[in-house]
Amino acid sequence: MSLTLNRIGVQAPDDSSRHLLKEISLELSDGSVTLIIGHTGSGKSTLLQILAGILEPHSGSIAIDQQPLWDKRKVNQAHLLRLGLTFQFPEQQLFARSIRQEFAYSLRPYKLVASECDRRIREACEEHDPRGIFAMERSPFALSGGEQRRLALATTFATAPDWLLMDEPTAGLEAAAVRELLRLIRERSRGGFVIATHDLDTFLPLADRVLVLDRGALVFDGTPEALCRAPELLAHAGVGLPSCVEAELALARYGIAIAPDLLTPELAAPAMLKALRERRSAEVPAPQAAAPDAPPAREASAAAPPPQAAWLRVDPRAKWLLYLLLVIGTMQQMAWSGLAASALLLGLVSLGLPRSVLRSSWKIAVPFLIFMALSIWLAGMNWTSPEGSFQLGYSLERGWSTAFTVTRLFLILMDGYWLAVTTPYGQLVAGLNWALKYLRKVKLPVESFSLAVSMMFRFIPMILREWTRFSAIVRARGKAAIRPGAVRSRDIPALVVPLLLAMFHKAEQLTVAMDMKKIDGKQLLLKKSTLEWQSRDSYIVAAGVVGFALLLVIR
Numbered sequence: 001m002s003l004t005l006n007r008i009g010v011q012a013p014d015d016s017s018r019h020l021l022k023e024i025s026l027e028l029s030d031g032s033v034t035l036i037i038g039h040t041g042s043g044k045s046t047l048l049q050i051l052a053g054i055l056e057p058h059s060g061s062i063a064i065d066q067q068p069l070w071d072k073r074k075v076n077q078a079h080l081l082r083l084g085l086t087f088q089f090p091e092q093q094l095f096a097r098s099i100r101q102e103f104a105y106s107l108r109p110y111k112l113v114a115s116e117c118d119r120r121i122r123e124a125c126e127e128h129d130p131r132g133i134f135a136m137e138r139s140p141f142a143l144s145g146g147e148q149r150r151l152a153l154a155t156t157f158a159t160a161p162d163w164l165l166m167d168e169p170t171a172g173l174e175a176a177a178v179r180e181l182l183r184l185i186r187e188r189s190r191g192g193f194v195i196a197t198h199d200l201d202t203f204l205p206l207a208d209r210v211l212v213l214d215r216g217a218l219v220f221d222g223t224p225e226a227l228c229r230a231p232e233l234l235a236h237a238g239v240g241l242p243s244c245v246e247a248e249l250a251l252a253r254y255g256i257a258i259a260p261d262l263l264t265p266e267l268a269a270p271a272m273l274k275a276l277r278e279r280r281s282a283e284v285p286a287p288q289a290a291a292p293d294a295p296p297a298r299e300a301s302a303a304a305p306p307p308q309a310a311w312l313r314v315d316p317r318a319k320w321l322l323y324l325l326l327v328i329g330t331m332q333q334m335a336w337s338g339l340a341a342s343a344l345l346l347g348l349v350s351l352g353l354p355r356s357v358l359r360s361s362w363k364i365a366v367p368f369l370i371f372m373a374l375s376i377w378l379a380g381m382n383w384t385s386p387e388g389s390f391q392l393g394y395s396l397e398r399g400w401s402t403a404f405t406v407t408r409l410f411l412i413l414m415d416g417y418w419l420a421v422t423t424p425y426g427q428l429v430a431g432l433n434w435a436l437k438y439l440r441k442v443k444l445p446v447e448s449f450s451l452a453v454s455m456m457f458r459f460i461p462m463i464l465r466e467w468t469r470f471s472a473i474v475r476a477r478g479k480a481a482i483r484p485g486a487v488r489s490r491d492i493p494a495l496v497v498p499l500l501l502a503m504f505h506k507a508e509q510l511t512v513a514m515d516m517k518k519i520d521g522k523q524l525l526l527k528k529s530t531l532e533w534q535s536r537d538s539y540i541v542a543a544g545v546v547g548f549a550l551l552l553v554i555r
């Protein structure tokens, strides 16, 4: 059982010139424990998602036992079943009403007989629930945060994948649970582990192999001992040293030399003792150099910021004005030809937006289109009962008129999406402040309005980001052999429940933070303006006015 990556490249979804992974080639062999380490944003999670078949590489190929994982943009399901992925904060993936259903969801793709399912659940509970709190009918949401984390890990272990791919598995786990996890990894007799982690102290002594990523490139591939003999490489890649190596380097500054590749306190302590005895000197000289250097701050830890799309450089006031002109112009339309013209203008202002942004608009558009279809259907329905007999009919006229109204609303919604994706949050608020400053003079309650609008726009990109994150999680759990980014209807509850919970949690955090800072909207208006109007912005507004005039003529 081997996993082979051949010159894998991944581009950022919002900017194809930014490479999240660059030409990664490696072969992972059965029975090995491999660590992926690197600075924040170096591409560890991305590499794990590539290995798990959740993300399709833009270049290169990936194979399991020499069989390609991807075929015509679809992942091979038989291979998928052999891979298990646990995400950072795995407790956030829980969605079901009971612990039993949580296990059932993870095991369903394996089509096991009931007795085998029960056996796997029992074993996973024995391993991950030493205190016996996972009563099968209990709600997962009635568990504490740490218990939820254990449960989420248990559901993945129950699927018994050949390859277990884990993203920061010790984050938020108590020491006992970490020890238990290490024991499980050590005792596993088959398959392999790939672990992305910052926790070198815990995992280095266990690892057979370490991969170091630096800005998407593989800069080291070797044993933990070899890595610790080259600590400058770790510092250069923005990774802290393991504690034992730090201690060994610090002792070296006092002239006490110990091999720098003793990865555990159990190995390092006798070596230190031996070195001290050998010196036979009561006096310890002053250190020969300053305290160990902290690894240099990684200014470039994240890759250079992506080049801005043209619309991002436009003054937000121009974009607010354009947005208002589009919305008012669309609201004025009384005929389908007018709506077509509004749609055309929306299409024109959307030119040049990255493809990923346009694709994301579907996530907003699809629920609304469903709502539109339902509204049109319901609005046109009529029930008549002449002389006692019941007749069902459909009024085309009413359906048509509703279709017109909801299409107009749809265009306005998409205008709002355009403004949100072309304008960073800070600029959006700055532009809004500028507009509202004048209304404030006439004593309108603009503070509340400003706060409400800016919150709304803050939430739209957040929802899209969280949607992407949770859809990757359900793809990993549901093992669906479908196109990247797609979600099966049966997986919707597993996606929507955690998504809503995450959004409620974020809203709660935001409210508490605003409460503590006593933000009530006034601050937004008092912010100093940093806007800079350029001639380009005037042309854009002028073009917007022409488009608006056209819309008025057409209506």
Ligand SMILES: Nc1ncnc2c1ncn2[C@@H]1O[C@H](COP(=O)(O)OP(=O)(O)OP(=O)(O)O)[C@@H](O)[C@H]1O
Pocket: 012, 013, 014, 020, 038, 039, 040, 041, 042, 043, 044, 045, 046, 047, 302, 303, 468
């Ligand atoms: N959906 C996305 N759109 C744009 N950029 C993304 C997306 N997902 C990840 N990135 C970028 O890809 C880079 C690698 O991200 P990744 O999550 O793989 O890093 P990581 O090494 O796992 O970081 P951490 O240690 O913080 O978890 C980061 O610069 C991140 O901003």
